[in-house]
Amino acid sequence: MNALLEVRSLRAGYGAVQVLHGFDMRVNEGEVAVILGANGAGKTTTMRAISGMIQRKGSIVFDGEPITRTPPHEIVRMGIAQVPQGRGTFTDLSVADNLRAGAYVHKGIHIESDMREWYDVFPRLSERREQKAGSLSGGEQQMLAIARALMSKPRLLLCDEPSLGLAPIITQELFAILQRLNTENGLTILVVEQNANLAVKIAHSVFVLETGSIVASGTADEIANDDAVRKAYLGY
Amino acid sequence: MGQLLQYILNGLAKGSIYSLIALGLVVIYRGTGHLNFAQGEMALFATFGAWWIHDHGVPLLFAITLAAALAFVGGGVIEFGLIRPAGKKSPFAVVVVTIGLFQALNSLSGLLFQGAGTGLPFGTLFPNKPNDFFRLPGDAIWRYENVGVLASVLAITGILFALFQKTKVGLAMRMVANNPDSAKLSGVSTTRILMLSWGISALIGAIGGALVAGINTNVNLATMFGVFLLASAAATLGGLDSPLGAVVGGLSLGVVESLVSNYPKDWWASSYVGADTSVAVAFLIILVVLLVRPAGLFGSSRVERV
Numbered sequence: 001m002n003a004l005l006e007v008r009s010l011r012a013g014y015g016a017v018q019v020l021h022g023f024d025m026r027v028n029e030g031e032v033a034v035i036l037g038a039n040g041a042g043k044t045t046t047m048r049a050i051s052g053m054i055q056r057k058g059s060i061v062f063d064g065e066p067i068t069r070t071p072p073h074e075i076v077r078m079g080i081a082q083v084p085q086g087r088g089t090f091t092d093l094s095v096a097d098n099l100r101a102g103a104y105v106h107k108g109i110h111i112e113s114d115m116r117e118w119y120d121v122f123p124r125l126s127e128r129r130e131q132k133a134g135s136l137s138g139g140e141q142q143m144l145a146i147a148r149a150l151m152s153k154p155r156l157l158l159c160d161e162p163s164l165g166l167a168p169i170i171t172q173e174l175f176a177i178l179q180r181l182n183t184e185n186g187l188t189i190l191v192v193e194q195n196a197n198l199a200v201k202i203a204h205s206v207f208v209l210e211t212g213s214i215v216a217s218g219t220a221d222e223i224a225n226d227d228a229v230r231k232a233y234l235g236y
Numbered sequence: 237m238g239q240l241l242q243y244i245l246n247g248l249a250k251g252s253i254y255s256l257i258a259l260g261l262v263v264i265y266r267g268t269g270h271l272n273f274a275q276g277e278m279a280l281f282a283t284f285g286a287w288w289i290h291d292h293g294v295p296l297l298f299a300i301t302l303a304a305a306l307a308f309v310g311g312g313v314i315e316f317g318l319i320r321p322a323g324k325k326s327p328f329a330v331v332v333v334t335i336g337l338f339q340a341l342n343s344l345s346g347l348l349f350q351g352a353g354t355g356l357p358f359g360t361l362f363p364n365k366p367n368d369f370f371r372l373p374g375d376a377i378w379r380y381e382n383v384g385v386l387a388s389v390l391a392i393t394g395i396l397f398a399l400f401q402k403t404k405v406g407l408a409m410r411m412v413a414n415n416p417d418s419a420k421l422s423g424v425s426t427t428r429i430l431m432l433s434w435g436i437s438a439l440i441g442a443i444g445g446a447l448v449a450g451i452n453t454n455v456n457l458a459t460m461f462g463v464f465l466l467a468s469a470a471a472t473l474g475g476l477d478s479p480l481g482a483v484v485g486g487l488s489l490g491v492v493e494s495l496v497s498n499y500p501k502d503w504w505a506s507s508y509v510g511a512d513t514s515v516a517v518a519f520l521i522i523l524v525v526l527l528v529r530p531a532g533l534f535g536s537s538r539v540e541r542v
């Protein structure tokens with residue numbers, strides 16, 4: 001299968017503190033890949049390294065192009081969109097302007113029709129187009145953050161703990177949408193989760209991150225059958 | 237009644253200029269959280285530039301336009317060459333740089349422009365003969381100059397608001413102001429937006445400086461001190477990250493200043509109460525507002541944290 005994202009000996013951190021200690025990771029085109037890991041394992045740092053928000057060493061190749069030194073605003077243009085942890089919507093902007101913001105890398109003509117398309121997928125956003133994003137509920141803001149990322153027409157969507165702080169029923173709805181984006185739109189998705197069960201259900205491949213290193217990886221089935229991982233992350 | 241109207245009208249013209257300089261402060265503050273202490277002196281330098289260009293035979297309107305355009309470029313250069321490197325060190329370094337810039341631009345103006353200390357004659361863009369005014373009820377008069385200044389400022393403000401709300405670059409500026417990380421992740425080059433913000437801020441500052449000099453018929457090294465003080469008060473009052481707040485804050489401080497510097501004089505026939513008292517009263521009002529509403533009248537609550 002064709003690797004859309006290929007990461008080799010990735011090292012990154014904050015100032016003098018190294019958080020990621022040089023691991024490899026590969027996400028194939030058309031897959032849902034999940035990174036599992038406890039709090040502080042380095043999941044967010046991994047996402048930020050891929051999207052270019054922090055300094056990183058090693059090699060990150062997206063669709064055959066090295067992006068290890070590319071700044072974040074150019075990485076979006078190449079087709080990687082990140083939904084940051086804690087949603088990262090523009091709280092002072094209206095829902096509609098958040099979507100326009102997501103389409104910043106594109107020319108004007110198709111933006112309004114793209115917006116209509118995502119309003120169909122997220123009807124609750126449609127009802128609140130003129131409301132400030134900050135006034136939405138947690139679940140609505142997460143949907144908005146995803147819709148905003150989709151407005152850039154990514155080939156790879158990075159979602160950092162999308163279920164954080166959401167009610168179980170909203171989380172289920174969210175994962176159903178992510179799965180549909182993958183199966184119907186062919187979108188490649190890399191999700192970070194602590195809430196592992198749902199994530200592994202929609203995943204093709206899984207990486208387990210512990211203190212900045214990948215300690216296990218494989219297909220979703222392999223990981224679900226790995227006793228140690230299952231006990232630690234799936235809780236049964 | 238006529239008297240009150242008169243003082244309000246006089247205050248609105250000055251106040252509109254405070255609004256403009258305050259808007260310049262807000263445009264930069266929104267992007268970076270930096271207060272540009274050199275805002276007034278950047279405007280002053282550009283106003284001397286306009287004087288110099290005009291002195292070389294260019295009509296005043298074109299001289300001011302050219303100076304404002306150069307200020308736009310200069311603002312961008314200052315951001316790129318001074319503020320950005322300082323910002324990589326610490327926010328405090330930026331404060332030091334803008335204060336240094338304040339001093340440097342003032343000294344440089346004194347060196348470059350002969351007679352800057354005592355003042356150079358500065359023309360106005362509007363008809364300003366003794367009887368160039370509208371007559372209003374109650375014997376109040378509205379001088380064409382004051383009408384012109386207010387109208388120009390409102391027009392510039394309108395253009396700025398349209399830029400913020402209706403254009404893609406305005407959207408990018410709002411994105412950076414609201415959430416710089418998500419702005420980057422959406423494809424905005426935040427560094428370019430910050431450079432642009434400094435350019436816009438310097439441009440509207442230059443226009444504000446030229447309007448002040450026009451009202452005073454003179455530009456000198458002290459021209460912008462008081463204006464900057466009241467403009468920063470106006471921005472604080474309005475809420476530092478709110479363009480609307482800057483406009484409302486500037487206009488109301490202009491009116492308050494005019495009332496406070498005139499009424500006591502009328503009542504007690506004392507000319508002793510004057511501009512200094514009005515600044516004190518202005519700051520008293522701000523103090524009260526900030527005690528009640530720490531984010532200012534229109535500011536988002538994020539400002540409270542600063």
Ligand SMILES: Nc1ncnc2c1ncn2[C@@H]1O[C@H](COP(=O)(O)OP(=O)(O)O)[C@@H](O)[C@H]1O
Nearest residue numbers: 014017019037038039040041042043044045046
């Ligand atoms: N901005 C930061 N500055 C310094 N250290 C940080 C920063 N963000 C995270 N860290 C540290 O990096 C490590 C990994 O954090 P993170 O990637 O956020 O973990 P996770 O997302 O898996 O919970 C933690 O030890 C955390 O304390």
Ligand SMILES: [Mg+2]
Nearest residue numbers: 043044085161
């Ligand atoms: Mg995290």
